[in-house]
Amino acid sequence: MSSPGKLYLVPTPIGNLEDMTYRAVRMLKEVDLILAEDTRVSLKLLKHYGIENRITSHHKFNEHKTVGLIAGQIVDGKNVALISDAGTPGISDPGFLLVRQCIEKGVEIECLPGATALIPALVVSGLPSGRFSFEGFLPTKKGRKKQLSLLEDEQRTMVFYESPYRLVKTLQQLSEYFGETRKCCVCRELSKLHEEIFRGSLSEAVTHFGEKAVKGEIVVVVEGKGKKSGS
Numbered sequence: 144m145s146s147p148g149k150l151y152l153v154p155t156p157i158g159n160l161e162d163m164t165y166r167a168v169r170m171l172k173e174v175d176l177i178l179a180e181d182t183r184v185s186l187k188l189l190k191h192y193g194i195e196n197r198i199t200s201h202h203k204f205n206e207h208k209t210v211g212l213i214a215g216q217i218v219d220g221k222n223v224a225l226i227s228d229a230g231t232p233g234i235s236d237p238g239f240l241l242v243r244q245c246i247e248k249g250v251e252i253e254c255l256p257g258a259t260a261l262i263p264a265l266v267v268s269g270l271p272s273g274r275f276s277f278e279g280f281l282p283t284k285k286g287r288k289k290q291l292s293l294l295e296d297e298q299r300t301m302v303f304y305e306s307p308y309r310l311v312k313t314l315q316q317l318s319e320y321f322g323e324t325r326k327c328c329v330c331r332e333l334s335k336l337h338e339e340i341f342r343g344s345l346s347e348a349v350t351h352f353g354e355k356a357v358k359g360e361i362v363v364v365v366e367g368k369g370k371k372s373g374s
Contacts, residue, residue, distance in 0.1 A: 148175070148222040150214075150245050152238060154231040154257025157360065158335035160191055162258050168192045170255065174224040178213065180237055184228045201225065206237050214244040229360070231259045235279040235304050260333055261302050264362035267340060268300070268328035271367070275300040281313065291320045298367040307331075307357040311349060317365060318345035326366040332359035 151170050156162040171177060171194045178201035179185035185198060201209065217223050225232045225241060231254075232238035245252055265272050276299045281287055294301060305313050310329075317327070323346035331339040337359070341351055345365070 146220060147250060148217040148220050150217055150241065150250055150252045151222070151224040152232045152242070152252065152254040153224045153226050154255060154259065155185070155188055155226050155229060157229045157258045157260045157333055158338075160188065162334060163188070163192065164255070164257055167255055167257060168194065171196060171224055171226070173222070175221040176216070176223045178223060178225045178241075180227045185226060201237055201241070203237050206240050210241045210244040213241060214248050214250060217245060217250050218248055229258070229260075231257060234259055234261070258334075260304070260330075260360065260362050263333055264328065264330040264364050265300065265302055267330065268364040269342060270300045270326060270328060270364055272300060275302060276367075277302045280304045280306075283309070287316075291316060295320050296368055298369075300367050301365045303363040303365070305361045305363055307359060307361060310357050310361055310363075311353050313363065314345060314349045314352065317363070318349060321345065321365065321368070328364040330362045330364070331357070333362065335359070 151174060153167050153170055155167070171189065174196060177185070177189070177196050177198040179198050180202050182198055182200055189198065201213070213223060225238055227236035227238070230236065233242060242252060261277055265275055276297055278294070278301055281290055281303060303313070318325070324344050327343065327345050327348055329341045329348055329352065341348060343351070
């Protein structure tokens with residue numbers, strides 16, 4: 144009987160291809176199979192680094208059906224790498240279900256350190272970063288207002304991911320729930336050619352991004368609620 148394989152979680156650049164690590168490139172060349180969120184996006188990266196391994200789709204629409212099969216292949220001896228379109232797999236991207244399935248089957252898992260959008264945005268924001276709350280994407284419809292209401296009294300710095308199409312609406316709602324003067328930092332297209340970092344109040348952010356067409360990947364960092372005097 145063959146020895147079991149291993150699952151590798153391999154971060155990919157959030158924009159600048161030079162942020163790919165030597166180890167990540169080597170790993171993607173050595174594994175038996177690469178799982179990619181969108182093969183069209185990932186093939187550009189793989190081609191850039193001369194990686195010709197077999198690649199197949201693994202995304203939020205098929206992962207429930209395929210995690211058992213993939214984990215079984217690893218148990219049978221295959222080494223598999225999981226990548227997302229950008230950043231670290233499992234952070235607001237597919238990965239959790241496969242990791243959980245592999246743990247249940249006793250499969251060894253290794254996560255390589257690498258790119259993720261939330262940490263650079265938090266550090267560059269100038270807001271307190273010792274303790275923070277990562278909220279990912281807010282619910283688009285059901286549960287959105289409830290989630291915002293629960294965060295009204297959050298004292299830690301909060302980090303959100305957002306789509307360019309919903310950015311202004313989200314900033315307006317954050318302003319409504321947290322207050323117009325609450326400080327924020329909006330990071331757009333981090334590490335890319337047209338990187339933009341806006342710092343100001345939530346109301347100023349609404350005005351700034353409401354006056355232009357917004358494109359790209361976005362991270363919104365918001366100041367936590369200040370402690371009341373005497374508390």
